[in-house]
Amino acid sequence: MIALLQRVSQARVEIAGETVGAIGAGLLVLVCAEPTDTEAVGQKLLQKILRLRIFADAAGKMNRSLQDVGGGLLIVSQFTLAADTSGGNRPGFTQAAPPALGEALYDAFVAAARAAHPEVATGRFGADMAVHLVNDGPVTIPLRMGA
Numbered sequence: 001m002i003a004l005l006q007r008v009s010q011a012r013v014e015i016a017g018e019t020v021g022a023i024g025a026g027l028l029v030l031v032c033a034e035p036t037d038t039e040a041v042g043q044k045l046l047q048k049i050l051r052l053r054i055f056a057d058a059a060g061k062m063n064r065s066l067q068d069v070g071g072g073l074l075i076v077s078q079f080t081l082a083a084d085t086s087g088g089n090r091p092g093f094t095q096a097a098p099p100a101l102g103e104a105l106y107d108a109f110v111a112a113a114r115a116a117h118p119e120v121a122t123g124r125f126g127a128d129m130a131v132h133l134v135n136d137g138p139v140t141i142p143l144r145m146g147a
Helices: 039-051 100-116
Strands: 002-015 018-023 026-032 062-064 072-077 120-122 130-144
Touching: 002 072, 018 072, 018 100, 018 120, 026 039, 026 100, 026 130, 039 130, 062 100, 072 100, 120 130
Parallel strands: 026 072, 072 120
Antiparallel strands: 002 018, 002 026, 002 130
8 A cells, every 4th residue: 555644734625615524733644555455454554654753742853653642634545646657648547456446445444543543534535635734844754565
């Protein structure tokens, strides 16, 4: 699975002008499943996200995790993270999981996040979404977990 983490002071997802998910300070996580991914891979990725020390401690060093600071987690599906731009000018997306598998793995990832963390909001799989965020830092970190 591929994830792009953005530390935010606030973020929200809108679909057709309606806010469907929002958080204050925390992490916006854009996530993409690949064809060989499993729920176990998603669980491993989630644990990394929750424990990654990218929030400031009292000394201003990135030494605290999302769990340490109690921040929100906004999870948004984004198959374009698997874009292949190696040939030509139009990206290919064959490295992304097929829609049915992608949705199942996204749903499992969200369910695991809700079981492990108190504040979880989401977008909607496959929807045309507008994602609004205030990147804090800015801090943006790509992650990839495989089987």
